[in-house]
Structure formats: structure tokens, C-alpha cells
Amino acid sequence: MQCRAGCGACCIAPSISSPMPLHPFGKPAGIHCLHLDKENKCAIFLHPSRPRVCAGFQPTEDVCGSSREEAMAILSEWESLTEPVQPSPEMRKKAEFSPDFKTDASLSAVDV
Incomplete structure (x- = not known):
């Protein structure tokens, strides 16, 4: 399957944890990648700084659906x-009072 012209869903919907130019701490989910141009094309598509996860993405019908909206x-x-x-506040309290709870400071090399 070829990328759908003007889609860009794979550069908007998912988070990207890899650092890259303009996104030194990655990209949050649901936010347009700053490398998308006005036509929703990747401006660093062939650049070596393009994240590995982006380079490895292959458009398929089960991911992209039949429209941009479905892909999103x-x-x-x-x-x-x-x-x-993320543990709820109640779960955090229970863990803190558990006899097995260890803080980062109390962990030894054996625990890690």
C-alpha cells in the first residue's frame, strides 16, 4: 500500500519517544510532528535524523484503514x-505502605 496523499496520520496520532531535530524529547501523541509540511509530507523523510520508528513504519490497510480519518x-x-x-493515587498509597515497597534510594544493584 502507498501512503495516502495528504494523510500524515502516522506523524500525528502516535507518540514518538526518540529525540529528533525540533523534538529533542520526542513527540507527544496527537500533536503534529513539526517536520510535517503543509501537504502533510515528512520534511526529513530521507534524512539520517529521521527516527528509526518512522523509517520502519509500513502503511498497510489494517493500520491506515480506508481514509485519513480511519487511520487517525x-x-x-x-x-x-x-x-x-499510571497507578492511581490509592494504588500508590497502598504500595508505599507495603512491606515490599522500596524507594530508588533503597534499591541495591541486586534489585535492579
Whole structure:
């Protein structure tokens, strides 16, 4: 499958953890990559600073769907499904009072 002209969903919906020019700390999910031009084409497509995850992305129907909107929905759902789970405040309190709870300072090389 060829990329859909003007789509850019793969450069908007997912987060990118790799540092790159203009995004030294990566790119948050749902934010346009600063390397997308006005036509939603990647300005660093052939540049060596392009993140490996971007270079490895292959458009397929199961990812891109049949429209830009469907691609955004699929990629946004995948992003939310792979997002790290943050413990609730209640779970953090339980962990802190657990006899097995260790702070970073109390970890030894054996624990890590």
C-alpha cells in the first residue's frame, strides 16, 4: 500500500519517544510532528535524523484503514492501548505502605 496523499496520520496520532531535530524529547501523541509540511509530507523523510520508528513504519490497510480519518482513529486507539498504565493515587498509597515497597534510594544493584 502507498501512503495516502495528504494523510500524515502516522506523524500525528502516535507518540514518538526518540529525540529528533525540533523534538529533542520526542513527540507527544496527537500533536503534529513539526517536520510535517503543509501537504502533510515528512520534511526529513530521507534524512539520517529521521527516527528509526518512522523509517520502519509500513502503511498497510489494517493500520491506515480506508481514509485519513480511519487511520487517525486506528493509530489513536493503538496509542492508548500501548500507553503505560499510571497507578492511581490509592494504588500508590497502598504500595508505599507495603512491606515490599522500596524507594530508588533503597534499591541495591541486586534489585535492579
